[in-house]
Each structure stands twice: as C-alpha cells, then as structure tokens.
Amino acid sequence: MTERFQQLRPALLEVLDNDGLLTGSDVAQRSDCWPGREPSRALAVMLPRNTTQVSQLLHLCHAAGQPVVTQGGRTGLVHGTETASDEIILSLERMTAIEDCNPQAATITVQAGVPLQSVQELAEQHGLMFPLDLGSRGSCTIGGNIATNAGGMRVIRYGMTRQQVLGLEVVLADGTVLDSMNRMIKNNAGYDLKQLFIGSEGTLGVITRAVLRLQPLPGSEQNALLAVPSFNALTRLLHSLNRELGGRLSAFEVMWQSHYRTVAVESGKHIPPLPADQPWYVMVEALGSEPLHDAEQFERVLAQMLEQELAVDAVIAQSRAQRDSLWAIREDIPSIVAAMMPPVSFDVSLPIEAMERYVQGVEQALREQFGERGKLLVFGHLGDGNLHLVTSVGDASAETRRAIEQLVYTPLQALGGSVSAEHGIGLEKRDYLQLSRTPEEIALMQLLKRSLDPKGLLNPGKVIA
C-alpha cells in the first residue's frame, strides 16, 4: 500500500458507503480484464453509487495525484482496464439505474454501469430496439460500450455505439461534472463534446450516465448462410443485398473457408448446413416489418444471387431453431480457441478491396516464419471493413506474439488499414498505434490528453504513451 493511498483512504471512505471500498484480498480476487486469469494488482476498488460520489472521489484523487483506472464489465480484449500496483480502480458496477425509458422520444437514460442486455430487454418491452449487440451482452456495461465505441454485428445498418449515443454525463479528471445529457437527434449548439469521450477508453474522463437512442423493433427477421465462390462475388453480393433489400440488411458476417471448416465440420459440435468446399461463407440477417412479404422477398433475392453466381449454395433459416443453429457456427468462439491452441487473435480493419490479398499475405508470412505450425482462421464484418484473424503457431510466448503482431499489423500501414477496428487500443496495441495513425494525429491525441488530464491520472498509459 502506497503512502499516498494511506493518506487518501479516510477521505475516500467518507465519500463511499461502508462496503464501498475494497482493499487487500478483496481486490486480488478480482481480475482486471477478460478472461480473468490474473489477479488485479490495484491498491483498491472504489464502488460509487452515483455521479456525486464519482465526482468527489475523482476530486480527491486529483488533489492527491492518485492514478485511477475506470472499470465497467471488464470484458475488453486489449488490456484497456489493466491496473498497476500504484493505481486504484473506479468500478461503476453499482451504478446500474435505468432512470427513464421514453417510448415517445425513443430514448433511454441510464447510469453507466447498466449491462448492455438490460438496455436491450427494457427497450424490447417498450416495443423498441437497442441495436448494439455483442457476445458479452450480459456482462459488458453501457459505460464500457461507450468508452470503447463498441461495434458488433449490426454496424452495417445501425452504426457503432457512437451512433446510438445522444447524450453523456462525464466526470473529468479533477472531479468536474460535465452534463451533456442531450436528448435530441439534432443539436449543433457548439462543439459536440460527447464525441471526445466516446471511444477514448477512459483516458479523458469517466462516463457516468448516458441518453441512448432506440430504434423501432423489427417485426420480421430473415437469416441465411451462403457459400460464395470468389472474393469478387463476395463484395458484389454485399452490394446487391444492400441494394435489393432496401435498407433491411443488418448483418453480413463472412467466414473464410478455414474458419467455416474448423467450426462447422471439424469441431463436431454442429451439423454442417453446407459442405465446406467453397472459399467463403456468409451469414446474412435482414430485419423488416412485414413477415410474409419480407420472407418471400428474401428468398427471391437470394435466388437471384444464386442465379447471378454470386453464391453457389444457400440455406435459409425456416425456424427460430434453425436460425440459432446457423448463427451458432459464426458465434462458436470456443471451437476456434480449441482448434487454435494457443490462439493469438486480432481485430483489424482495412478497405474491402484489399482484404483478399492481405489475408493471403498474412497466411504466407505465417507459413514462411513458422512452417506447418502456422495456422490462420479469418472471419469478420465485411461490410464494415472489419476482419478478425485468429493465428496459431504452437506457442504464445511474448516473443512469438510479438512476431505474429508484426506479420499481421505491418502490412496494414500501406493499405490505410487500422490495427483496431472495434476492440480499441488499450495497452495491447499501443505500440502499434503509429502504424494506423500519423505522427501529427498522435501528437494531437497527446495534446488532448494533456489538456483534459494534465496530471495524467485517468487510465494511465492506455491508448497513447
């Protein structure tokens, strides 16, 4: 325990409820990040219940020069909520109030610690939809979703988290409460300050409350799995479906053959809906409002795609159960992990037209460097330019990991790609940020950080050095 924290502790305890400050083994029992193998090294965990407490705590920490790491559901994948031994944790896990759901305005107002799934469910009870959806929906929090600008499956239609946020309340490094709880879609009264905090991974302020925009709840849903003979067909298929379905296309999730074969066939956990002999497979989802018409049109459009040889085979889900079993293939991460032990995973984005060659290049480089041990599975959100690569080369030592990172990240620079599509930078990708950002961009990020958090106390060392 540092001297600084010793001196600070009584004041923090005065702000928090009796059981609101965890220390010692209560901290070490927790983990900072997913999948939670390592105990947290932080000095303490603060558990405020409201914005006033957050403000008071940050004010105290600021005065004492105490670094603070904000944590939500701790489901991030880039060590963005990791702590060092001189840091304390500000966890929003007790700030779970849903303050208001206004169906007329199609908005919901929540504290930042509310799990994503609670927002989805409440919206649905009001005949509305919160379109953001992630595998970690039960654990991840709205505050974390916003702080990392989370993506997911339906970005192609509804955009990333940024697009779902109307208003924010943020506590700044010195404890100042910034109330930007706007509820309107249009508001050009000065700089749109909330944009600063969305996706800045807790380094510029602590998100405490939010106003979220809801969408009409779709009355129909169609799903299909398609087998696609070429990359050219794949991109044309995306555009044709997007056009022909008149805005209803809500997911276009591509699996490279290696991924489909590994999960659908070799895992033994699924009945393969299509043979694994084509180079690409796509899960397509469309959301609409007219069940009969939409199903008929979906079938007709897919028939056209087959006719135009943009796909060679297709399965349309005819029931909820069939829908779930098709999506289970795309979402079966455990089978990938099992097949690729020890897996080293990546989340990148790049222009669609460069994807085919990029993946070939990474595959070739893996083989050259690691021989037969070098394996690669690829899947992702093609319409968003977002690919997930899972590599396996036999070991996952820091050195090996570093070597694979070089293979995967370096070619992105020349392609105008990004080392992080939706996972963020955290600590894991910080050293690679310069591949996707110019020196001028990084200098501006540092300027913003210095301006908003001059003592460097909020989530220190994350995103930028």
Add this chain to the structure above:
Amino acid sequence: MTERFQQLRPALLEVLDNDGLLTGSDVAQRSDCWPGREPSRALAVMLPRNTTQVSQLLHLCHAAGQPVVTQGGRTGLVHGTETASDEIILSLERMTAIEDCNPQAATITVQAGVPLQSVQELAEQHGLMFPLDLGSRGSCTIGGNIATNAGGMRVIRYGMTRQQVLGLEVVLADGTVLDSMNRMIKNNAGYDLKQLFIGSEGTLGVITRAVLRLQPLPGSEQNALLAVPSFNALTRLLHSLNRELGGRLSAFEVMWQSHYRTVAVESGKHIPPLPADQPWYVMVEALGSEPLHDAEQFERVLAQMLEQELAVDAVIAQSRAQRDSLWAIREDIPSIVAAMMPPVSFDVSLPIEAMERYVQGVEQALREQFGERGKLLVFGHLGDGNLHLVTSVGDASAETRRAIEQLVYTPLQALGGSVSAEHGIGLEKRDYLQLSRTPEEIALMQLLKRSLDPKGLLNPGKVIA
C-alpha cells in the same frame, strides 16, 4: 490595410497563384454570408488550390498573428463566416477536385470546396446515393457541410453530416496537416480526431479533404401529404410509420397549420392538395428497393393510419410532378418570407413531447409583447426534434430581434432544448449558447479552442467568446 497584412502579403503571394489573392474592391464585391447584402470587410481573400498551399498560408498567418476566416459556399445562416476588418478570408472555392469514387467500398474522396450537388450527382452516376440534402445544394460545399455538421430532410434515416464522414484532412492553426483520411466504417485506433472538427465551424482547424460514405441508391420512392388532427396523433403517426415501413421512412416534415395555410393557400402559388382546416400537416417520404411492393405497402400503411385516426386526410403522390408539387409547399421559403416581412427566423431543437406547448407558449408571448403584429409560422423535422420558427412583428431592428430571441430561446433552457438544431452558432447565437450548454461545457469548449488554436486566429469570436 493593416501593417501586419502589408508585411505578410508578399509571402502569401509567393504561395498562391497569380490571381490567388484578392484585395480591395475584389473583396468588397463579395459578401461573407447568405443572403449576401453586405460587402465583406475583410482585408483579402486567399484562394488556394491544394492542401499544401493551405498549410503554407496558415503557417505564415500563424507566425504573423493574422486572423483567418475560412469560407466555403457562404450559405450559412448564423453569420458563421462573417469577417472583421483586420481578418483575411481563406476561401476553398478553388479546391473542387473529386479525387476518387469507389463504388466497391461505397466511398467518395473530395477536396473540401466541392459543392454538395456534385457529390450527389457523381454518387448517383455510380448507382449510389449521398443522402445529405439541403436547399443550398448547388452552392454549399462539402467542407462547409462538415464544418457545420449540416442536417436537412433525411436525418431521421441517414443521420447528420457527421454520420456521412469516414475520414478528414484538416490543417491546424499553425499549418500542421492532420491526415485522418480513414476509409473504413470501423476504426477504433485511438481518439476519433475527426469528430473534433465536424461541427466546430472552422474554429479548430480548416477542413481540406474528406472521405464520405455513400449509400445504396434507392429503387423506389413514395411521398404523401397527410393532415393530422392532434399533436398526440402526430407523434404516434411518426412512430407507427417508422415501425410499419421497416426502416424505409426517410423524411417526416411537419408544418403547423399557420405555415401550411400561408404557403399552400394564401400565397396563391400552389393548388392546395388538402384543405387547411387541420392543425398539422406532414410530408412523408419513404425510400426502398421494390417499386410495386413499396407503393402498395405505403398505400396500405397510410390507409391504416387514416383508419386509426392518426391522420384525417392524405394525398399520395402518383407521379414525379405530383411529388414535386407537394414538396414545393414544404420548400417554398420565398412565400414565407413574403408573408412574414420582415421575418426573423429560428432553428431550435427540443424533446418532441414538449413541442406543442413550447410553440403555444412562444405564440402567446409574441402576442402579449407585440399584439396583433406578432405572427408565427412553424415547420420542421419532427423526428429529429428540430423546429424552424419564423416570426414577424412588424420591424426587425436589432432591439426587436433581441426581444424575439428572448421569447424563442429562453423557454428552451428548462426543456433541455437547443438554441441551434442544425444551423450552428456562428456569431448570431453566441450570446445564447449558455441557454443550451452548462458553464462546464462552455469551459471545456474554451479549453479545446485554447489548446488547438492558442493564438485564437481561426474564425475568431465564432461559437464561443
């Protein structure tokens, strides 16, 4: 001509082409803002052709402490591009290159001086759509659209300009070129710096190039005018259409009776498609991909709305000509100006549920203060929370204007509304910013301004004092 400019002039001339620097009467012939009645008072107009020149010019101005006002199409409505007599203008009117249109990626890359309409037309030639649309499409520029986060009719479906921007190139106050020309929908590699410049009205940097996102070109379009008996019916109509049309609803433009009566009936310029006896009228647009089905569904859904008494009468456009004549009523600003001479206009946003009472309150206050002379027309983008108010009280002196502004803006504060929905702040609304923004928000805006433009040389005095 100031001494500073005298000394700076030879260096500026060296950067610019021969005819690239206007001074004297060439400047006075120009106007800074729409509708262009007053001559510009600026010292000079710089007309660069590319980013390098913009960077060199700003570098020189920065070194000399010379204030610069960036201008695009000068169609803004809040004096956001107005100049003072010690300022020089940086006009991007010669930076009109369309550098790339990539149908596969659905992106277009342009210099900032390209008119909006050119982008719309080029997109359409490639079977795509740039959804932003404004009355000033022929004159306004993409750079100006981005700098003001322009809105328009289709925000309800496609979002504001912010949502159409994938990447930006910006020249900072000291001439640094910030290349953030991202092309992907997903890119979470550090802070999303472009968001800082979108909607900041040229006060934080000069937007020189952009990568824009395009949408599929709709294959069908339906339009209708509806007469609505109550405000409650109006909001229920919005939600029902949004749900029933399955995402196809792309405009929901409301006219209060006074507006509809003035334009459709009293102007004598239109054949009224519906009698002017209902309190509200709505222009509805839906965009889809299946002409036959969509028309049939549109008709069926509107029939339902009539049956549920959410509307009492409706005209569906049966031809392009009929569509145009319906929209001509909504877009006939000259008839409003003529009827309301001298008009004093407003652009505000507020929660939908507060709109009816807000308008009644403004109307009553106008009558109380100005008696029978006090007139009010209201129309706007209801789905976005955005209303346009046109008032007329007999004169439009600065003092009267001030009195009307108080009436219109003051009640917004308690409602969580905004003094600017889509027009921005400029000079016109600067004194009212504090009604829509907290002191902490304004302090943060000032901090950003000081950090990015410490000498205060970019569009001085606009947005924040």
